Amino acid sequence: SSTTTTTADFIADQNNNSVSIDSNSFRGSKDGDDSEVVLKQTPKPVLKPPVARVERGLGVNTAPWSKDLSNGGKFDGEEERNKVIESLGEVLDKAEKLEIPKPGNKEGGEAVKPSQPSANSSNSRNGSYANASDGGTRKTKTMKSVWRKGDAVAAVQKVVKESPKIFNRGVQTEPRTREEGEVNAKAGTPLAPPQPPFRPQPPVRPQPMLQGKPMVAPPVKKSPILKDLGMAAKPLVSEEVDSSVKSKERKPILVDKFASKKKGVDPAASQAVLAPTKPGKGPPSNKFRVEHRNKKNASASPRRRIVAEDDGDDDASISRSGRKGRKWSKASRKAVRLQAAKDAAPVKAEILEVEEEGMSIEDLAYNLAIGEGDILGYLYSKGIRPDGVHTLDREMVKMICRDYDVEVLDADSVKVEEMAKKRQTFDEEDLDKLEDRPPVITIMGHVDHGKTTLLDYIRKSKVAASEAGGITQGIGAYKVSVPVDGKLQSCVFLDTPGHEAFGAMRARGARVTDIAIIVVAADDGIRPQTNEAIAHAKAAAVPIVIAINKIDKEGASPDRVMQELSSIGLMPEDWGGDVPMVQISALKGENVDDLLETVMLVAELQELKANPHRNAKGIVIEAGLDKAKGPFATFIVQKGTLKRGDVVVCGEAFGKVRALFDHSGERVDEAGPSIPVQVIGLNNVPIAGDEFEIVSSLDVAREMAEARAVSLRDERISAKAGDGKVTLSSLASAVSAKKMSGLDLHQLNIILKVDVQGSIEAVRQALQVLPQENVTLKFLLQATGDVSNSDVDLASASEAIVFGFNVKASGSVKKAAENKGVEIRLYRVIYELIDDVRNAMEGLLESVEEQIPIGSAEVRATFSSGSGRVAGCMVNEGKFVKDCGIRVVRKGKTVHVGVLDSLKRVKENVKEVSAGLECGIGMDDYDDWIEGDIIEAFNAVQKRRTLEEASASMSAAIEEAGV
Ligand SMILES: Nc1nc2c(ncn2[C@@H]2O[C@H](COP(=O)(O)OP(=O)(O)OP(=O)(O)O)[C@@H](O)[C@H]2O)c(=O)[nH]1
Numbered sequence: 001s002s003t004t005t006t007t008a009d010f011i012a013d014q015n016n017n018s019v020s021i022d023s024n025s026f027r028g029s030k031d032g033d034d035s036e037v038v039l040k041q042t043p044k045p046v047l048k049p050p051v052a053r054v055e056r057g058l059g060v061n062t063a064p065w066s067k068d069l070s071n072g073g074k075f076d077g078e079e080e081r082n083k084v085i086e087s088l089g090e091v092l093d094k095a096e097k098l099e100i101p102k103p104g105n106k107e108g109g110e111a112v113k114p115s116q117p118s119a120n121s122s123n124s125r126n127g128s129y130a131n132a133s134d135g136g137t138r139k140t141k142t143m144k145s146v147w148r149k150g151d152a153v154a155a156v157q158k159v160v161k162e163s164p165k166i167f168n169r170g171v172q173t174e175p176r177t178r179e180e181g182e183v184n185a186k187a188g189t190p191l192a193p194p195q196p197p198f199r200p201q202p203p204v205r206p207q208p209m210l211q212g213k214p215m216v217a218p219p220v221k222k223s224p225i226l227k228d229l230g231m232a233a234k235p236l237v238s239e240e241v242d243s244s245v246k247s248k249e250r251k252p253i254l255v256d257k258f259a260s261k262k263k264g265v266d267p268a269a270s271q272a273v274l275a276p277t278k279p280g281k282g283p284p285s286n287k288f289r290v291e292h293r294n295k296k297n298a299s300a301s302p303r304r305r306i307v308a309e310d311d312g313d314d315d316a317s318i319s320r321s322g323r324k325g326r327k328w329s330k331a332s333r334k335a336v337r338l339q340a341a342k343d344a345a346p347v348k349a350e351i352l353e354v355e356e357e358g359m360s361i362e363d364l365a366y367n368l369a370i371g372e373g374d375i376l377g378y379l380y381s382k383g384i385r386p387d388g389v390h391t392l393d394r395e396m397v398k399m400i401c402r403d404y405d406v407e408v409l410d411a412d413s414v415k416v417e418e419m420a421k422k423r424q425t426f427d428e429e430d431l432d433k434l435e436d437r438p439p440v441i442t443i444m445g446h447v448d449h450g451k452t453t454l455l456d457y458i459r460k461s462k463v464a465a466s467e468a469g470g471i472t473q474g475i476g477a478y479k480v481s482v483p484v485d486g487k488l489q490s491c492v493f494l495d496t497p498g499h500e501a502f503g504a505m506r507a508r509g510a511r512v513t514d515i516a517i518i519v520v521a522a523d524d525g526i527r528p529q530t531n532e533a534i535a536h537a538k539a540a541a542v543p544i545v546i547a548i549n550k551i552d553k554e555g556a557s558p559d560r561v562m563q564e565l566s567s568i569g570l571m572p573e574d575w576g577g578d579v580p581m582v583q584i585s586a587l588k589g590e591n592v593d594d595l596l597e598t599v600m601l602v603a604e605l606q607e608l609k610a611n612p613h614r615n616a617k618g619i620v621i622e623a624g625l626d627k628a629k630g631p632f633a634t635f636i637v638q639k640g641t642l643k644r645g646d647v648v649v650c651g652e653a654f655g656k657v658r659a660l661f662d663h664s665g666e667r668v669d670e671a672g673p674s675i676p677v678q679v680i681g682l683n684n685v686p687i688a689g690d691e692f693e694i695v696s697s698l699d700v701a702r703e704m705a706e707a708r709a710v711s712l713r714d715e716r717i718s719a720k721a722g723d724g725k726v727t728l729s730s731l732a733s734a735v736s737a738k739k740m741s742g743l744d745l746h747q748l749n750i751i752l753k754v755d756v757q758g759s760i761e762a763v764r765q766a767l768q769v770l771p772q773e774n775v776t777l778k779f780l781l782q783a784t785g786d787v788s789n790s791d792v793d794l795a796s797a798s799e800a801i802v803f804g805f806n807v808k809a810s811g812s813v814k815k816a817a818e819n820k821g822v823e824i825r826l827y828r829v830i831y832e833l834i835d836d837v838r839n840a841m842e843g844l845l846e847s848v849e850e851q852i853p854i855g856s857a858e859v860r861a862t863f864s865s866g867s868g869r870v871a872g873c874m875v876n877e878g879k880f881v882k883d884c885g886i887r888v889v890r891k892g893k894t895v896h897v898g899v900l901d902s903l904k905r906v907k908e909n910v911k912e913v914s915a916g917l918e919c920g921i922g923m924d925d926y927d928d929w930i931e932g933d934i935i936e937a938f939n940a941v942q943k944r945r946t947l948e949e950a951s952a953s954m955s956a957a958i959e960e961a962g963v
Helices: 034-039 049-057 063-070 078-098 127-134 140-149 152-166 178-187 208-216 225-243 269-273 287-296 311-323 330-343 361-368 372-381 394-403 413-423 428-433 451-462 499-507 528-539 558-567 592-606 698-720 728-737 757-767 789-798 811-820 830-844 947-960
Strands: 351-354 407-410 440-445 477-484 487-494 515-521 544-549 581-583 617-626 630-639 647-650 653-661 676-682 691-695 746-754 775-784 801-805 824-827 848-865 868-881 885-890 893-899 902-905 912-914 918-922 934-943
Touching: 351 394, 361 372, 361 394, 372 394, 394 407, 394 746, 440 451, 440 499, 440 528, 440 544, 451 477, 451 487, 451 515, 451 544, 451 592, 477 592, 477 676, 487 592, 499 528, 499 789, 515 528, 515 592, 528 544, 528 775, 528 789, 544 558, 544 592, 558 581, 581 592, 630 653, 647 676, 647 698, 653 698, 691 698, 746 757, 746 789, 746 830, 757 775, 757 801, 757 830, 775 789, 775 830, 789 801, 789 811, 801 830, 811 824, 824 830, 830 947, 848 918, 868 902, 868 934, 902 912
Parallel strands: 351 407, 440 487, 440 515, 515 544, 544 581, 746 775, 746 801, 801 824
Antiparallel strands: 477 487, 617 630, 617 691, 630 676, 647 653, 647 691, 653 676, 848 868, 848 934, 868 912, 868 918, 885 893, 885 934, 902 918
């Protein structure tokens, strides 16, 4: 599409879903913070003023609502509410008539495929963003200025056009502005009486009603979006949680912050916050809206995917009324649920918890925010005829989820909570107080491509003048000020360039980096570590900005670099792609400002925010022991403000913060979000990647640190014992331990390291001979060079096996792999490598049961015996053994298969009866014997299958099913 040049999209699709940004949901959040919102309970509508404005604009008496809301959303009486609803309905209807339909504006009821971002798709964002998208194929520069400066009028119009979503479930393909969110958060509330809908409602397009909004609601300054989303979300979520304990299987944990950019993702990240409503189990929508929508959208397809902006309010309202003791008839509740199911706006989960027995197609589709048809299509594409398949086993769910970049956790509440905690940056109380925070940036790239030179240049030239003299001591990160549109803005650079540090942090579960600058030398092009760096950034879903360096050098060929990058899926913005690339000379400082500005734009789109007004939490990025100062650690504060005197616990270390030093070595009293600061006062040296947090007292800190030390020790012990180790054999046994339901599809993650570039193709070519119908090979990284620690980290973080061909792994790398439970397999002969990959793939296959015949008998008579009837038989062939499998065949057809439970000779229980003898045969679950039945005895054995067998049996099954 020609609209993909925006920075909004810049990274979104750049690497088949792995790296993308959704500036709305990502802002201020490290990882799916919205989950916190989902998990939180207390509804707390806050953003009041805009609502009042809107309501006044609508000619509705807003007083009762305001009052109600300020009372926590309680209504004085249903009558009063209904009146207001009706009057509001009338007003909307009138307004609807006044609406001048905008040709081509179909966003309202139309499912927008994330893979096809359109100008419309940005409409629900603020105006400047919309402009950016509208910019289509304009060059980066142009886009930048449009985004930055924006067009105030246009912005207002955009806000206005999208505002009707308050009442509707129009498609929201991009984040909303704060104002919209505010409006929605509030306006939806009064509009959500707990009444069942009266007729089916097709999805709607935005109502024109609120077009008057610009007149009543002045344009707002860009402001925290998640904040209002959170606000909008909270009532729903909490109420939803309360009111639907039943819907256990609804388990989207976190919001997909990249939602709008991924395949099959509903881009309305905000809606993820609004606890996705499971089809069929969702909350009712209110009568007013239903009717209104019906009028407006009689022609719209009811199957369209839509986003329910006001679901939350609906839910909240329902629950509120529930609390007031409103009684609904069963039928009306059902109608409401059905209606809600239609309205439900699925939002992709970021983490999905899946029970051992798997998940129904319906639930999975819901959680991935895709249609069931998409899943069925996937199954077809894998050669499986999904007829009659309702439940997918866990492995299958994982495989599909991988395609949608959704992480699957085996059902284990603790793990999920931990994960959610790790990813969470906002607590509920944060939402009111979010403020912009500087982006944290990492520079990565191949050796000698100029990472250090670039960092040095930035450090020297950009550290604020007030800090003249520059940085006197390295603390692991530093803050620089970048002039953007004449205004100085801060950003923080991590001081250790290279993806090794990045990967190591990530392997420890820490995520600090908001943006990765990948440096590629213009005279050298993509090299192995460039690939590695890209793989790391992609795997961590961190937006990438490419710095094509050394353009001053003779032989520099930026175009060639761009060509190479585009050939690996990073299409430059200037060529109509979505990856910002800036040509620089780090040595001379040429265009470095441009690079920084681009980075800041990317950051801006992420809308990074944190609440500085709370106790600090963050990550240790560096630590050590100073002879004079004792243990020291550099923290990056992720939220809150770290102050001198705080009691801090990080990893196994704790202590009272005695002194804080900023990046220039100056003593400071406090440090806010994103700010790196060196801390003195710990009792011990923590480890980079440890989380730190502030606790109330030293006693608490000590207790926590000790508890952590114990659990870490346990972890180490179990790691040594091989727990969690991803090896060929563990993969095989993990699979064989699981009872999978016929859908024998898997994925093997591979990191391939080879000696020379040509070997990559050779190995991949050779691997082609392996049938991949059942097990797909996914190459997370294929690069030249010895196996490195960063490969190990990547493998550890992504559950992959490292295969090396004609390369080595140093002792330290092997040790690291051992510690992290990563398997490294090195080969010199390509066929051995292929054989082992085959073994690994076959290890993933489900084994099949084979029945080996051992005897046959004929039923001569039947007798009653105790609880049931037994068959008096003559064994004609072979033998019958107690507990063997038996098949009852009548007139050539098998009528029952089971286990032989009782075997008698005369009246004695025996273990075995041979041919030529009579015996009595009994089964616990069958006694419907008829004289003349043939009973076949067999032994069931589990047999592992080859890839070819699995593939053939799948084809046969498909053929049998008539596909
Ligand atoms: N001509 C030219 N040389 C550069 C430029 N940037 C870096 N260099 C040179 O390239 C060499 C390597 O630069 P570094 O900054 O050390 O590269 P690096 O990526 O940090 O390398 P490692 O730390 O080894 O990974 C040095 O000699 C720099 O002077 C540039 O823009 N132009």
